[in-house]
Amino acid sequence: MSLFPVTYSLLSRQALLAHIKDNYKFQEPIHLKYFLKGMNDTYIVESGSGKYIFRVYRADRRSRSDIAFELDVLNYLNENDVNVSIPIAQKDRTFINDFLITEGVKHGVMFSYAEGNEKPIHTVEDSYLFGESVAQIHKVTEHFRSEHVRSNLDLEYLIEKPLNIIKLHMEHRLEDYHFIYKLILGLKEQLASKIEQGLDWGICHGDLHGNTNVAFTDNGKLTHYDFDICGYGWRSYDIAEFRLAREIHSGHNKDEVERLWEAFLNGYRNVKDLSRHDVEAVSLFVVIRQLWLFSLCFTESELIGGADFDDGFIDSKMEYFRKVNF
Structure with missing residues (x-):
């Protein structure tokens, strides 16, 4: 039986946690929580090194070039003293993770956690x-x-x-x-x-x-x-x-x-x-x-x-x- 095409798949949380432990210099214990399904899949990573956000981009929505451009913007802003959530490098100093899945390749990026609170602007x-x-x-x-x-x-x-x-x-x-x-x-x-x-x-x-x-x-x-x-x-x-x-x-x-x-x-x-x-x-x-x-x-x-x-x-x-x- 041939593999049936899919539009969207969700990465295994256990496998993704293992991937993060293998590829990032975070101190144990490391916990991974699936936080939000929006235009992408968003996870919260909590470790002895701190708190982070891991985003998995939709395979049909963002190419590697799209994501690399976004990271260039963030790094440029950070280098020029603008407060933004910045990408976190892996052990090999790269930023973009590649996950080969049913519908193609999904890319994932670790980001710093923005300290503070979200709040609707009313004042x-x-x-x-x-x-x-x-x-x-x-x-x-x-x-x-x-x-x-x-x-x-x-x-x-x-x-x-x-x-x-x-x-x-x-x-x-x-x-x-x-x-x-x-x-x-x-x-x-x-x-x-x-x-x-x-x-x-x-x-x-x-x-x-x-x-x-x-x-x-x-x-x-x-x-x-x-x-x-x-x-x-x-x-x-x-x-x-x-x-x-x-x-x-x-x-x-x-x-x-x-x-x-x-x-x-x-x-x-x-x-x-x-x-x-x-x-x-x-x-x-x-x-x-x-x-x-x-x-x-x-x-x-x-x-x-x-x-x-x-x-x-x-x-x-x-x-x-x-x-x-x-």
Whole structure:
């Protein structure tokens, strides 16, 4: 009997623990806990040497070059005194682990543990600090270069591919799909005008919502982590996710959203310039980010099941897009 193809497999925790013991200079006892199944598999490693995060990337989602680029970004930021979770080398001084499994090769990386606590940003003070830290990432990486290839966070990534994915899952609701398509086409034309006027382009984190992916310490130190969807892109897009998260996930009213957003911008500008064109483009990127997240949910449904992404889910997204007014 031939081997049946699979889309996704989970590494044996016992085998992975043995691999870590063999390949890392950690003091015993070493414990491994499967922590989170998200876009990747995340484990917590606790040892006599300290606490770490081990991430196993999906075989169909990240190539070795993609991951090497991400690690280059993290090491560059760390070398330039930006607080980020950094990759931890194996005994042979390499960073990327290769696991030959049914669907191909999965790659794994050990990361330092970000000290502090995740917390949703609800205060002006935290928004200001977060804005400063984001600006540090953007400013420091202005001269970053990597020999590894990674796709840009461009219009194909943000608009064309998401629209194609959404259409596949809305064949039974083509009228709604065409509404989204026309809306995004109009936004794309407005964005093209902004791009012509000049928008800041460089390394982006890709998921700066400010609810997770950053740890706060009691003394106000912020450490960013999970750069899995980083790449070159428009900085307006990178900061738009913070604005979007305040608008739809935080429970804040409109005035509170504006106060938090203004504090974020003030913190950002304390470190790095942000032009009027960049700020004006954020409102466009907020909607485009929502489009991208919409398509991501459909992509994930092929792995975790479509029960949560039914017509009710589509209705909630349509409610958002029908309220967009430009």
